[in-house]
Amino acid sequence: xxxxxxxxxxxxxxxxxxxxxxxxxxxxxxxxxxxxxxxxxxxxxxxxxxxxxxxxxxxxxxxxxxxxxxxxxxxxxxxxxxxxxxxxxxxxxxxxxxxxxxxxxxxxxxxxxxxxxxxxxxxxxxxxxxxxxxxxxxxxxxxxxxxxxxxxxxxxxxxxxxxxxxxxxxxxxxxxxxxxxxxxxxxxxxxxxxxxxxxxxxxxxxxxxxxxxxxxxxxxxxxxxxxxxxxxxxxxxxxxxxxxxxxxxxxxxxxxxxxxxxxxxxxxxxxxxxxxxxxxxxxxxxxxxxxxxxxxxxxxxxxxxxxxxxxxxxxxxxxxxxxxxxxxxxxxxxxxxxxxxxxxxxxxxxxxxxxxxxxxxxxxxxxxxxxxxxxxxxxxxxxxxxxxxxxxxxxxxxxxxxxxxxxxxxxxxxxxxxxxxxxxxxxxxxxxxxxxxxxxxxxxxxxxxxxxxxxxxxxxxxxxxxxxxxxxxxxxxxxxx
Numbered sequence: 258x259x260x261x262x263x264x265x266x267x268x269x270x271x272x273x274x275x276x277x278x279x280x281x282x283x284x285x286x287x288x289x290x291x292x293x294x295x296x297x298x299x300x301x302x303x304x305x306x307x308x309x310x311x312x313x314x315x316x317x318x319x320x321x322x323x324x325x326x327x328x329x330x331x332x333x334x335x336x337x338x339x340x341x342x343x344x345x346x347x348x349x350x351x352x353x354x355x356x357x358x359x360x361x362x363x364x365x366x367x368x369x370x371x372x373x374x375x376x377x378x379x380x381x382x383x384x385x386x387x388x389x390x391x392x393x394x395x396x397x398x399x400x401x402x403x404x405x406x407x408x409x410x411x412x413x414x415x416x417x418x419x420x421x422x423x424x425x426x427x428x429x430x431x432x433x434x435x436x437x438x439x440x441x442x443x444x445x446x447x448x449x450x451x452x453x454x455x456x457x458x459x460x461x462x463x464x465x466x467x468x469x470x471x472x473x474x475x476x477x478x479x480x481x482x483x484x485x486x487x488x489x490x491x492x493x494x495x496x497x498x499x500x501x502x503x504x505x506x507x508x509x510x511x512x513x514x515x516x517x518x519x520x521x522x523x524x525x526x527x528x529x530x531x532x533x534x535x536x537x538x539x540x541x542x543x544x545x546x547x548x549x550x551x552x553x554x555x556x557x558x559x560x561x562x563x564x565x566x567x568x569x570x571x572x573x574x575x576x577x578x579x580x581x582x583x584x585x586x587x588x589x590x591x592x593x594x595x596x597x598x599x600x601x602x603x604x605x606x607x608x609x610x611x612x613x614x615x616x617x618x619x620x621x622x623x624x625x626x627x628x629x630x631x632x633x634x635x636x637x638x639x640x641x642x643x644x645x646x647x648x649x650x651x652x653x654x655x656x657x658x659x660x661x662x663x664x665x666x667x668x669x670x671x672x673x674x675x676x677x678x679x680x681x682x683x684x685x686x687x688x689x690x691x692x693x694x695x696x697x698x699x700x701x702x703x704x705x706x707x708x709x710x711x712x713x714x715x716x717x718x719x720x721x722x723x724x725x726x727x728x729x730x731x732x733x734x735x736x737x738x
Contacts, residue, residue, distance in 0.1 A: 288375065292382030293389050300393040303406035310403035321403035330407040334395040337414045341388040344421060345381070348428070371431060373547065374440075380424045387413045434565075434574040438558065442581045444547050445554030449589060449612070452507065452549055454485045454600040459608035465500045469519040470532045480509050480517075480539060481546035487538040488604055491531060495605075499523035499531055502607035508545055508552040522605075551585075551612055558582055559619030566635045567626045575635045579623065583642045586616045590649035613650050617643065617658035625668045633672040640669070640681030644688035659689070659697055666704060674709045682708075 310318055371377055390413060394406035430436050483503065492499060500521045505511065518535055520528045545553045562578035565571075589612060597603040620639045627636040643662065650658060672678055682704055689698035 288378035289382030289385055292379065292386045296386030296390040297393065299409070300390045300406065303394060303409050304397055306405040307399075307402035310405065311401070313403065318403055321405075325404040325407060327398070327400040327402075327404070330404050331395060331398060334391050334398070334407055334410055337410055338388055338391040338395065341384055341391065341414065341417060344417065345384050345388070348381075348384075348421075348424070371428075374431070376424075376427060377431075380420055383420065384417050387417050434561070435577050438561065438574075438577045438581050441554045441557050441561075442585065445551045445585055446588075448547060448549055448551040448554060452551060453595060455483055455507075455608060456610050457595045457600050458485055458597045458602070458604045459606045460603070461607070461609070463500060463502050463521065463607050464605075465522040467521060469502070469521045470528045471516050472518045472520065472532050472535055473514050474511050474517050474536060474539075474541065475513060476541040477512055478510070478541045478543045479545045480505050480507050480511060481542045481544075482540040482549050483507060483608070484538045484540070485600070485604065485606075488535075488606055489601065491534055491538060492605060495523055495527055495531070497605050499527050500605040500607065501531065501535055503609070505539075506552065506609060506611060508550045508556075511541060552615055555582065555585070555612065555615050555619060558585075559615075559622060562619070562623055562635070563626055566623055566630055566632055568630060572632050572634045575623065575632065576638055579620065579635070579638050579642055582616050582619060583645060586613060586646040586649065589613065590646070611654070613646070614654040614657055617646065617650065617654065618661065620646075621658070621661050621665045624662075624665045628668040628671040631672060633675050633678050636669060636672055637675070637677035637681035640678075640685045644681075644684040647688050648692050655692065659694055663697060663700065666700065669704055670708060670711050672708070674711075678708065679705065 310321070387410075391410045394410055398404075398407065431440075488501065492501070502519045502521060504516045504518055511517070517539060520532045520535070522528070523531075547553050558578045558581050562575040562582075565574035565578070594610075620643050623639040624636055627633070627639070643658070647655060647658060669678065669682070682701055686698050686701040689695075689701060
């Protein structure tokens with residue numbers, strides 16, 4: 258029996274239905290369902306008004322019955338209900354067709370953004386609610402009623418047709434790669450703000466040494482949140498004697514047995530107590546939460562740029578995504594992390610903020626993948642953007658980024674010796690010099706003449722001479738010769 262119990266513990270929890278319903282409600286279904294329920298309530302109200310129409314003044318009731326005969330109302334309700342269902346079907350079909358045209362670059366992101374937009378949720382909820390209302394009123398309609406419910410159905414259907422015009426434009430606009438990129442940026446801004454309490458109240462490195470108790474998870478999924486309020490309550494009785502060092506970050510994918518945190522300091526009993534309950538502070542789910550996970554936005558932008566760069570497509574999509582990454586990095590570096598006092602004081606918690614490091618990694622990935630599509634514009638912009646953000650990185654992130662860049666730099670030799678490539682390399686070399694990476698700057702300097710030779714150019718064919726003009730290139734550049 259003990260072996261069977263052990264095997265049962267290894268089987269994931271059978272809560273898939275509840276998890277799916279929770280995710281569906283949070284991602285899309287909640288707003289439409291609420292609007293459908295509102296339509297049902299409106300149908301009950303309008304039917305009640307029709308039932309009480311026998312008590313109306315005779316003249317008023319006669320006007321309603323003369324203007325809206327029962328047979329005409331029933332036919333009209335049937336047409337409205339069928340038309341609303343048809344409109345909904347055509348809208349979904351148009352969405353699928355539009356997504357199929359962007360399937361090579363931004364389709365997964367389009368689906369994710371489409372589901373999370375409140376305007377889309379409200380539109381589908383409104384149309385579904387109108388159809389539900391119309392069918393309910395049509396099912397109970399009587400010849401002697403005044404037709405209040407039918408009149409409201411006409412008004413609601415007219416509103417649905419007006420909204421269809423606006424939603425048609427909004428859906429088309431949402432398919433544009435630039436709109437997708439802009440939406441991801443906005444999500445990243447908001448997610449970073451919501452993540453600030455954890456970042457402000459945490460340490461960047463461990464202050465306690467000695468034996469640690471590892472905390473592993475039995476759940477499978479993404480870390481979607483780490484609650485500072487629960488951590489504060491958990492550690493309230495231990496002061497600074499116990500430290501929780503998280504081994505994961507928000508957005509990481511966990512499997513059974515992965516180490517989530519290590520508990521250091523305090524007595525064995527205190528460590529054991531914290532280790533038993535610290536997982537209640539960590540929320541693990543099947544889908545990532547874009548509301549508190551800026552790394553998710555960075556990965557989406559990186560994936561959009563990667564897909565557009567790895568194929569022979571218009572490079573504008575990749576350039577827009579790189580521009581968004583540069584903007585996010587600059588804003589977050591300028592804003593920094595607020596003082597812990599603004600959120601209730603520091604906690605003995607270690608958490609690694611890797612957001613800038615992941616931006617640098619996404620840009621380095623583009624340098625590598627651009628070699629397959631020969632998109633020198635994207636490679637040049639990625640090099641230039643790295644030059645902009647390297648001085649802003651913390652020392653640890655800076656070292657990791659430079660080492661990764663050193664391994665990826667040979668991929669630039671597959672491109673032509675274009676003016677854009679020259680400017681990108683020149684700017685990167687100047688940035689490496691500025692942060693004290695002279696050896697790496699020398700390697701970048703050597704890439705210039707190598708790139709010219711690989712392109713079959715001679716000195717007189719070198720088009721990069723004018724890159725010493727600082728007004729054109731920004732930082733002081735170098736000649737390829």
